Amino acid sequence: xxxxxxxxxxxFFFPFSVHADLYxxxxxxxxxxxxxxxxxxxxxLLKKKRWDNGDDIMPINLPATAEARNRFTAQxxxxxxxxxxxxxxxxLFKGETPPVTQNSEQAVVMFVERIKGAIGYVxxxxxxxxxxxxxxxx
Amino acid sequence: xxxxxxxxxFLGGILCLPPPLFADEGSSWLDSINVSxxxxxxxxxxxxxxTAVSLDDLSLFVSGKFNRWLNPFLEAEAxxxxxxxxxxGFQFNNVHFAIERLYNDIEITESDTLRIGKFLASINHWxxxxxxxxxxxxxRPTTSNYSRANYxxxxxxxxxxxxxxxxxxxxxxxxxxxxxxxxxxSHERQYETVxxxxxxxxxxxxxxxxxxxxxxxxxxSDEMRNSxxxxxxxxxxxxxxxxxxxxxxxxxxxxxxHGNEWxxxxxxxxxxxxxxxxxxxxxxxxxxxxEEAANTEIGGLVYRPxxxxxxxVEWQQTQGSTFHNQTGLYSSIAVLF
Numbered sequence: 001x002x003x004x005x006x007x008x009x010x011x012f013f014f015p016f017s018v019h020a021d022l023y024x025x026x027x028x029x030x031x032x033x034x035x036x037x038x039x040x041x042x043x044x045l046l047k048k049k050r051w052d053n054g055d056d057i058m059p060i061n062l063p064a065t066a067e068a069r070n071r072f073t074a075q076x077x078x079x080x081x082x083x084x085x086x087x088x089x090x091x092l093f094k095g096e097t098p099p100v101t102q103n104s105e106q107a108v109v110m111f112v113e114r115i116k117g118a119i120g121y122v123x124x125x126x127x128x129x130x131x132x133x134x135x136x137x138x
Numbered sequence: 139x140x141x142x143x144x145x146x147x148f149l150g151g152i153l154c155l156p157p158p159l160f161a162d163e164g165s166s167w168l169d170s171i172n173v174s175x176x177x178x179x180x181x182x183x184x185x186x187x188x189t190a191v192s193l194d195d196l197s198l199f200v201s202g203k204f205n206r207w208l209n210p211f212l213e214a215e216a217x218x219x220x221x222x223x224x225x226x227g228f229q230f231n232n233v234h235f236a237i238e239r240l241y242n243d244i245e246i247t248e249s250d251t252l253r254i255g256k257f258l259a260s261i262n263h264w265x266x267x268x269x270x271x272x273x274x275x276x277x278r279p280t281t282s283n284y285s286r287a288n289y290x291x292x293x294x295x296x297x298x299x300x301x302x303x304x305x306x307x308x309x310x311x312x313x314x315x316x317x318x319x320x321x322x323x324s325h326e327r328q329y330e331t332v333x334x335x336x337x338x339x340x341x342x343x344x345x346x347x348x349x350x351x352x353x354x355x356x357x358x359s360d361e362m363r364n365s366x367x368x369x370x371x372x373x374x375x376x377x378x379x380x381x382x383x384x385x386x387x388x389x390x391x392x393x394x395x396h397g398n399e400w401x402x403x404x405x406x407x408x409x410x411x412x413x414x415x416x417x418x419x420x421x422x423x424x425x426x427x428x429e430e431a432a433n434t435e436i437g438g439l440v441y442r443p444x445x446x447x448x449x450x451v452e453w454q455q456t457q458g459s460t461f462h463n464q465t466g467l468y469s470s471i472a473v474l475f
Contacts (some may be wrong), residue, residue: 022177036246038302047301048249056203083373086272086445087203087343089474093242094271095201107465 003134022071024135025109027116030055035119035134041076041093043119045087051117060108060120061099068105068123075137172201176474178270179221188226193219194470195270197238209243217320237318238289245446249301253294253309256317260294260308261286261350262369262382268349270472274378274415274440279403280423280432280462285386286352286365287329291317294469304341310334315357326463328357345372361390378407388426399426407440415440417452425459432459446474 024040031053042048044059053055062069064081073081076080088098102108108120113130126133164269175198178226183189197215202208202413220232241255258266264282294310322328334352341348347370354363369382388395401423408416419436438452450468 039276042301045302047298049245063289077343082445083343089445090267092172092174092198092474093176093267093272095199095209097201097203110387 017052020025021125022068022075022121022123022137023121023125023133024121024137025112025126025131026119026134027112028130029116030132033132034135037076037135039095040056040119040135044076044084046091046098046101055117058115058118059099060118062108062121063103068121071137072121073121130133139384151211163241168198168201172362173198173204173404174475175199176269176271176472178336178470178472180276181297181465182276183311183468183471186462189224190220191222193217199239202226204245206245209245211239211241211243212237213239234320236320240317240442249298250354251296251298254292256289256291257294257310258299259290259304259332259334260310260369261288261334261352261365262317262336263341263346264369264382267290269474270470271448271474272445274405274407274417274448274450275419275436275438276452276468276470277436277454277463279382279405279419280434281367281382281384281401281403282369284423285317285384285401286400286420286460287312287332287334287354288369289316289319290332291315292332302342304338304346306341307337329354330357331355332347343373346370351377359390360390361388361392363388376408380405380407393424397426398424400424401432403434405436413441413443415442416448421463423459423462426460432461433457434463446470 007024015125024035025128030051037047043057049057064085069081073079073084077084090112102120105122105124108122109126109131112118112120113128119134154316177196178194179191180194181189181191193216195215195217197213199211199213201211204356215236215238217233217234217236218232220229220284227319237256239257241257244252244254246252260266260449264278267279269293280440290312291312292310292312294308296306296308299305299307302369310333312329315330316328319328332352334350336350337345339349348368350367352363352365356363365384365386365387367382367384371380381402381404386399386401388397388399397413401421402422403419403421405417411415417436417440421434422431424431433456435455436452438450441449449471451467453467454463454465456463456465
């Protein structure tokens, strides 16, 4: 009876789905420790192209079907992946290279570990010592 | 120099001059080259002409991002290739090639970019983003491409006031004729010296707004054109609204002209279920060299399952001058790859 009560209480008092946090990650060698939302937006809109030390910025994306991409687009741009995808297609025609897509969060972490200028977003907090977290969205 | 040699020279330059790229030692300079393109198959059935199917565009673009100084871009295109015509049947004997864009961008600072070569004139958003998969209609509004030079061979300086909002100023100049221009029809013009500017007040995911000016000297003529235009687009959740207005003062001793040319259009797209979209457009255009103005209405459906693929079918109704916009049914399939 006590277990049933706890389960019912949990059902009523907790949200039906709990989102994990969203982490904006970069290589540990990058000489910055934090990145604001507007800077993240400027990077993914392909308008900010270099870090302060002159290194090229390489934004990394997840597939269009990934829930993390939905959340990232909503958090940073208050928009939809379709709208952002359409924007990137237009930028491609203008000669800009859209973000590189990796198939999984694990692949994003490995890419950022390997490439100094890369920046990505994941829902699972990375444990790698090669990675630093620049921003965290609840 | 033939255009094919120039294209080979361009690609050869990219392949033979590989500067170092990322901090990662394992990455290749090839990672900095991006190859993409788009293709459009168009079906047109105007009231006064034969029904025809054509490969309207097969465009390939190659860009390289190497360092601040070397960011080349090439767009080569095969266009207007007739595939089938009622009465004549299947055919493939009329292929045209052109180099649409060939330039290098130099990033002077993070906010200032100098472009050198042949590029699209910054007269409006439609001219800069004219690839068929990225626009809603098969037929381009007359306001968006008539009356002004669409291509520039020369220099352009772009200054960004604010990267996030896209607030920027672009100033360009063409000192002589356009490089590798397409053959022009009798009603079109080739431009010699051109200078212009566009102030992009905002360009983000939700809306853009720009004001432009262009001064152009028409080749082999005393005709000079001064144009001002304003264009904008607003993407709301339930519709997308787009508009452009243009005024051109034509200065010439030719008696068939009556001084000014002006026009504008309003286009609305409403998303429907299952990736379908409803398209409507109205355009009015007064030509400097004709008595009769053109009024064009378009209604159509666009199926866009993903942003880079579109299937369009539209009915165009034109009153007045039908030189540019003939009444009839138009359809196209366009893919960005």
